[in-house]
Amino acid sequence: MRRSYKLVLLFIAVSILSIPALAESSYSVNITADKFLGNYLVNESGFALYYYSNDGSASGSSTCYDDCATKWPPFYTQTLTLPDSLRNVDFATITRTDGSKQTTFKGWPLYLYSKDQAPGDIFGNGREDNLWHVIDPKEQPQLF
Numbered sequence: 006m007r008r009s010y011k012l013v014l015l016f017i018a019v020s021i022l023s024i025p026a027l028a029e030s031s032y033s034v035n036i037t038a039d040k041f042l043g044n045y046l047v048n049e050s051g052f053a054l055y056y057y058s059n060d061g062s063a064s065g066s067s068t069c070y071d072d073c074a075t076k077w078p079p080f081y082t083q084t085l086t087l088p089d090s091l092r093n094v095d096f097a098t099i100t101r102t103d104g105s106k107q108t109t110f111k112g113w114p115l116y117l118y119s120k121d122q123a124p125g126d127i128f129g130n131g132r133e134d135n136l137w138h139v140i141d142p143k144e145q146p147q148l149f
Contacts, residue, residue, distance in 0.1 A: 033082040034108075036090055036142055039127060045139035046110065048117065051124025054080055056113040056145070058136040065149055067101050067114040077129070077137070079107040080115040091142060110140055112148025 034054070037047045046054040057077065059068045069077050085096055085108070097109045107114050118129030118137070130139045 031086060032088055033084060033086045034091065034096070034110075035088055037125070039125075039139075042127065042130065042139060042141075044141055044143065045127070046115070046142055047124070048080060049082070052117055052121055053127045053129065053139050054110070054115045055118055055129050055137050056110070056140055057116060058138070060114050061148060065099060065109060065112045065114070067099070067107055069114075069116065070101075070103065076119050077116040078119060079105065080117055081106045081108050095142075109148075110142070111145050113140070113145065115140070 031049075033049045035047050035049070035051075036044050037051065038044050048054060055077065057067075057069055060066070062068075067079060069079070079101065081098070083106075085093065087093060087096075095111050097112075099107050099109055099114060101107055109115060116129075116137075118126075118132070120126075120128050127139055129137050131137065
């Protein structure tokens, strides 16, 4: 096979393989899976989104500020784009007491974990006396 044909075939193969990655990044919130935890929500970069159990007593408000918010940055997206497997009605935006915005899922404020360094990391799950968890979109209870 001539060298030019090999290059064309290589280019086509790389293009086809990159299509799913491009499609995935077009969502501001998506679903991914872990073989042990099952499905969970991620941001547009593939980083896990978490909920904080203590927020359950705050009726949809965040209770994570100061050092907590440094370790667990609140997640916010101004323009929510979702795959068909997620529903817009399950998401909302709250205004935190410091005036910043935060995205919620089924009433639960969403967070990232500062020690997750790469897409697919889920080091925050079960942290701090099992108060932090990834969000299974089908199993997550409605907060209010």
